[in-house]
Amino acid sequence: MGLQENSYFLSAGESLLCDQNERFLFTEAELESLDVEVRFDLPEISNKSYRIAVLKDKGKCLLLGALDLRSALSQTANEDEFSVLSAAAQVVTWHASFKFCPRCATKLIMDEADLAKVCPSCGHHQYPRLSPCIIVLVRKDDKCLLAHSSKFKSGRYSTLAGFIEAGESAEHAVEREVMEEVGVKVKNIEYVCSQSWPFPHSFMLGFMAEYSEGEITPDGEEILSADWFSVDDLPTIPPKFTISRQLIDEFIKNV
Ligand SMILES: [Zn+2]
Known part of the structure; x- marks a missing residue:
């Protein structure tokens, strides 16, 4: 552009x-x-x-x-x-x-110093909203776990992702999401990179993790199917600009 x-x-x-x-x-x-x-x-x-x-x-x-x-x-x-x-x-x-103060319902105005809104009545500051999420590529020997979500186009597979819950660490969210979505336990969780993802305000923290135990069992709601894929046998994966693709490319580079 x-x-x-x-x-x-x-x-x-x-x-x-x-x-x-x-x-x-x-x-x-x-x-x-x-x-x-x-x-x-x-x-x-x-x-x-x-x-x-x-x-x-x-x-x-x-x-x-x-x-x-x-x-x-x-x-x-x-x-x-x-x-x-x-x-x-x-x-x-x-x-x-975010047009009105969540405390007192007065119309918010733009703050003069920061990228924020301020309530002229009670002084409450409202900053742009970010929702932290984890996204993780799980590897098992020379294969990686990719899943087809109910939100994807037909045939598209990606890494697993989900929101971090209140009080939870990112690493715990990785363990929980992988278990909830495909029934697999992971270990050796390592942070790789992050990306702001504007749909509508996710902040993605990208991880690699190793398979520990369990059989892939898609939850049937968010994840419709999932499998282990080798580099020679990858399905349709997300486009280059996504963090999911960056994790998959990192896997391909190091396998
Ligand atoms: Zn207010």
Whole structure:
């Protein structure tokens, strides 16, 4: 997408907007004809800053439509592009979802110093929401465990993932999720990498783990089927930009 520092993402409601050429970064000058409700800064990425302009009424801008986020993310050229787009999408969702103070129901306003909203009545601060999740590739000798979820397209397999529960460590969440979803016990859990995943506000912590004991038994609800796959015999796996794919690529590299 060619990152231009100080350019703007546009949003209306929970969507990022793009023009007819699927361009989603706009210049200050292009905002002049638009009815902007609020502008705010995104967190800096690699020392570059980007802003979001929230439009009052998208209906007036006939050239703008909702951006297909998955498609746009899949076309990002590098980690920076992925991060900028992911951040914009998550902040826009947050802005659209948190309008009132959860303590006293007063309308929130943007904080002047931080990427946060503040309640003018009671002073409560509301920061963009992040939901921590684990995602794990389980290996057994030269094979890895991949599963087909009820949410996936037909034939697509991926690593296992789930939300971290209140009071739980990430490592415990790995053990629990693998047991719940496929009935397998794991050991030697090692952290690999992380990724912010804007559907809508997950923060994925990626792990490798080794098989310890048990037979694969899909839970039948979230996971419909699962199996051990060797590098020569992989099913359809997630695209390059996903953390799941990074874990699978790491497995392939080291097998
Ligand atoms: Zn309040």
